Ligand code: SIN
């Protein structure tokens with residue numbers, strides 16, 4: 679999947695790009711089932727809310743076949759390679775749950791702030807590219823983005839270790855209000871299979887989910903190989919140390935895996 683010149687221009691201007699229905703219902707059904715099975719496991723890569731509900735599962739591309747394939751999928755790798763003009767490695771991989779009824783807030787933040795401060799990433803040349811595993815609605819805690827906020831560089835942030843179970847470098851209200859006065863807020867919504875990519879310095883966050891509808895999203899953070907992290911402080915299953923360039927799988931690799939799983943279940 680390659681981006682048009684108009685899409686690339688829009689990304690640079692707005693700081694994000696939403697590509698609806700990039701993955702098929704069959705591909706997403708496999709990933710959704712695998713995500714739910716992962717959340718049911720008891721392993722250190724799974725971070726829980728204060729309530730005990732799953733919040734995020736890290737590094738699933740290292741221990742799950744469907745997510746290994748997703749982590750090298752050309753529909754995700756190619757657009758980001760186009761933007762950075764070089765090969766990529768996986769800096770971080772997470773499946774965020776935003777569980778029904780209890781999914782907690784992600785405060786306003788920039789991701790590059792964390793990658794720079796905690797991981798020693800030299801430049802904001804890493805990109806989040808996300809795949810919706812559930813329908814993302816206005817009511818179930820969609821990701822909210824402040825368009826054009828990526829043009830303000832890396833903003834001052836405070837380390838919030840108390841609001842949720844997950845420590846985060848967050849922005850103060852005055853900063854967010856100033857940027858929103860300029861750029862507004864968008865919350866791309868849509869069917870499972872939608873893809874959302876956004877700049878490392880784009881300000882974003884999400885509200886809690888009090889609805890019965892879960893909102894699972896997988897986030898790949900793809901870093902340009904030359905921009906590999908220099909001084910990591912977080913565990914290697916959060917900020918990876920393997921800087922090997924990703925070799926994309928064939929475009930139908932996930933569909934073939936989904937068909938294979940379907941056949942196996944039908945035979946059981
Ligand atoms: C994030 O900012 O890393 C995640 C936000 C979300 O999944 O709502």
Ligand code: MN
Nearest residue numbers: 787788789882
């Ligand atoms: Mn973030």
